[in-house]
Amino acid sequence: MSSKPKIVMPTDEEDAAINRGIATDPDTYEVSADEMMAMKPLGKRGRGRPRLGNTKELVSIRYDAEVLEAFRASGEGWQTRMNSALKEWLRTHRP
Template sequence: MNDNTTHVEKPLTDEGGEVRELTAADMAAFRPIGDVLPELAKIIPTRGKQKTPTKERITIRLSADVVEYFRESGEGWQTRLDEVLQAYIAEHRKAA
């Protein structure tokens, strides 16, 4: 892009409200919530930096019915799935 070209930013959402894939330029343009909505920032709880991560981020493929079952259980479904796997390990360590 040269100086004679005007950059037109795409809206973040389409007519149906779906958010498009964000670009590096989108991310760079974001500002802290306290700068944009200071009153909202006052009531949103903040979480400090984790001293020692307790969980590891991975990519895993699961059966669609497993994912659907846990997602339907509502917010926190990933934690519940982790708890089920932890229980499995505990039970099978006893048997070994």
């Protein structure tokens, strides 16, 4: 059994009624083909949050349980604080 909702398309009569309503709405604005092209996302990334200058890299890493527990216990934002702690360590140490 699929959990996806079933999409029910309007009948021809319903579609015509919708279009009549759109045509009579004074606030409706039909976007031109040129305007649509200008709205298309550029580049590979497309939509979403703009890229930051200092992007982060997704990695898989294993830490001791007590290290994770300590950072997680500090509440929301623990991953950012963990990153900051590692950066601070790098200021005085070399891996």
